[in-house]
Amino acid sequence: MLYLDNAATTPVRPDVLEAMMPYLTQWFGNPSSHHTVGEAAADALADARARVARVLGMRPGDIVFTSGGTEANNLAVKGIALGAQHLGSRRHVVTTPIEHESILESVAYLERLHGFEATRVPVDRDARVDPDAVTGALRDDTALVSIGYANNEVGTIQDVAAIAAAARARGVPLHVDAVQAAGWLPLSAADLGIDAISLAGHKLGAPKGTGVLGVRGRVPVEPLLHGGGQERGRRSGTEDVAGAVGLATALELAEAERDEASARLTAIRDRFVARVLATVPSAELTGHPVHRLPATASFTFAGTSGEAVLLELERRGVVSSSGSACAAGSDEPSHVLVAMGVPPEVAQTAVRFTFPHWLRQPLDAVADAVGASVAAVQSGG
Structure with a gap:
C-alpha cells in the first residue's frame, strides 16, 4: 500500500x-x-x-x-x-x-x-x-x-x-x-x-x-x-x-532537508502530472501549474465520482484523498474549487495526491492506476 x-x-x-x-x-x-x-x-x-x-x-x-x-x-x-x-x-x-x-x-x-x-x-x-x-x-x-x-x-x-x-x-x-x-x-x-x-x-x-x-x-x-x-x-x-x-x-x-526534498519532489510531481494528463482524457490539474507545493498534485475527473475513484485506487494499492481531511464526509463540493470557478458537479470529482518527503522513485505506476481507476468508474465497473 x-x-x-x-x-x-x-x-x-x-x-x-x-x-x-x-x-x-x-x-x-x-x-x-x-x-x-x-x-x-x-x-x-x-x-x-x-x-x-x-x-x-x-x-x-x-x-x-x-x-x-x-x-x-x-x-x-x-x-x-x-x-x-x-x-x-x-x-x-x-x-x-x-x-x-x-x-x-x-x-x-x-x-x-x-x-x-x-x-x-x-x-x-x-x-x-x-x-x-x-x-x-x-x-x-x-x-x-x-x-x-x-x-x-x-x-x-x-x-x-x-x-x-x-x-x-x-x-x-x-x-x-x-x-x-x-x-x-x-x-x-x-x-x-x-x-x-x-x-x-x-x-x-x-x-x-x-x-x-x-x-x-x-x-x-x-x-x-x-x-x-x-x-x-x-x-x-x-x-x-x-x-x-x-x-x-x-x-x-x-528545514534541513527542505531544499533537496523540494527539488526532488518537484521533478517527481511534474512527471506524475504529465503522465496523468496524457493518459486520462477527463483529467484536469487544479491549482497553479508552477506556483504549487512540490509534493501536491490534484485533479478533477469530469464524469466520475471522486469518492468512487478513491475506492478504485485503494483497491489498486494507492491511498489518496478527495481534499481536506477536515471536510471528509461532507456531501458539499470543495469550497476551494468552487471559489476557483470550478462547477460544483466537477468539484465533486476531485482527487488529491500528496507525497511523502522521502519519496525518490517516479510514480508512473500510480499514474497508470489513476487511469485504470477512472476508466473503471466511468464504465460502471
Missing part, C-alpha cells in the same frame, strides 16, 4: 519519537513545578521554543505552543482581531474564500458575535490571490489580514512577501497559515515580513495534537484559553513538553 495523503497527516519520524521519549518517561514533570523533575521539563520546553523560533526567524518569546494548526489559526484570527478591537475601533478583517475551515469559521465567528466586517478577496482560476486586490481591500479599521501560504487542497502558493509589504505599509498585522507550507517553503517571518505564522506538527512527522503560533511580541493577542497564564498569558494550560520537543525536532529536520 502506497500512502499518498501526507497533506492530511504523516507518520511520526523515528528521530522525533526518540527525542520525545525522555519527556514521556523520566522527565515527565509539569514545567511550572519548582523541583528537579519540573525544572528539567521547563528547560526542555525553553529549548524547544528557542529551536522553533530560530527556524521561524522570531524570538523565543514570540512562540506559543498549541494543540495543533486549528487552535493556532483560531488564536491568530480571533486573538489578534480582538486584541486590535480592544485597543481601538478596528473591526475589519481581510482573508480569501479558499482558506482552511479554521480560518473561515474564525472570521465568521468575529462577524457573528463581535460585530466585525470581513472582506474575502477572490482568487483566480489557479487559486492565486492578487496582492494588489488585498491592498485594495485594506481599510483604516482593518485589524488583520489572514492568508494561507499554500492551499491545503490544490497546493497553490501565494505571494506572501508582496501581501506582507502591502499590509505593513498600512500598519496591519499579517497572519500566515503555513501548516501545509512547512518543510517545503521558507518560513522565516523576518524574511517574509509577516507578523504571525501557524504550524501543525503532524504535517511534519511530529505527533498529532502539536502546533505552534508564532506571533511577534508587539502584536496584541487576546487569549482564547484562560487559566494559569502559561505561554506568557496567551494560551493557558499545562504545556505538552514532549510534544513541543517533538515538533521542534521535526521542524528542524524538515
Whole structure:
C-alpha cells in the first residue's frame, strides 16, 4: 500500500519519537513545578521554543505552543482581531474564500458575535490571490489580514512577501497559515515580513495534537484559553513538553532537508502530472501549474465520482484523498474549487495526491492506476 495523503497527516519520524521519549518517561514533570523533575521539563520546553523560533526567524518569546494548526489559526484570527478591537475601533478583517475551515469559521465567528466586517478577496482560476486586490481591500479599521501560504487542497502558493509589504505599509498585522507550507517553503517571518505564522506538527512527522503560533511580541493577542497564564498569558494550560520537543525536532529536520526534498519532489510531481494528463482524457490539474507545493498534485475527473475513484485506487494499492481531511464526509463540493470557478458537479470529482518527503522513485505506476481507476468508474465497473 502506497500512502499518498501526507497533506492530511504523516507518520511520526523515528528521530522525533526518540527525542520525545525522555519527556514521556523520566522527565515527565509539569514545567511550572519548582523541583528537579519540573525544572528539567521547563528547560526542555525553553529549548524547544528557542529551536522553533530560530527556524521561524522570531524570538523565543514570540512562540506559543498549541494543540495543533486549528487552535493556532483560531488564536491568530480571533486573538489578534480582538486584541486590535480592544485597543481601538478596528473591526475589519481581510482573508480569501479558499482558506482552511479554521480560518473561515474564525472570521465568521468575529462577524457573528463581535460585530466585525470581513472582506474575502477572490482568487483566480489557479487559486492565486492578487496582492494588489488585498491592498485594495485594506481599510483604516482593518485589524488583520489572514492568508494561507499554500492551499491545503490544490497546493497553490501565494505571494506572501508582496501581501506582507502591502499590509505593513498600512500598519496591519499579517497572519500566515503555513501548516501545509512547512518543510517545503521558507518560513522565516523576518524574511517574509509577516507578523504571525501557524504550524501543525503532524504535517511534519511530529505527533498529532502539536502546533505552534508564532506571533511577534508587539502584536496584541487576546487569549482564547484562560487559566494559569502559561505561554506568557496567551494560551493557558499545562504545556505538552514532549510534544513541543517533538515538533521542534521535526521542524528542524524538515528545514534541513527542505531544499533537496523540494527539488526532488518537484521533478517527481511534474512527471506524475504529465503522465496523468496524457493518459486520462477527463483529467484536469487544479491549482497553479508552477506556483504549487512540490509534493501536491490534484485533479478533477469530469464524469466520475471522486469518492468512487478513491475506492478504485485503494483497491489498486494507492491511498489518496478527495481534499481536506477536515471536510471528509461532507456531501458539499470543495469550497476551494468552487471559489476557483470550478462547477460544483466537477468539484465533486476531485482527487488529491500528496507525497511523502522521502519519496525518490517516479510514480508512473500510480499514474497508470489513476487511469485504470477512472476508466473503471466511468464504465460502471
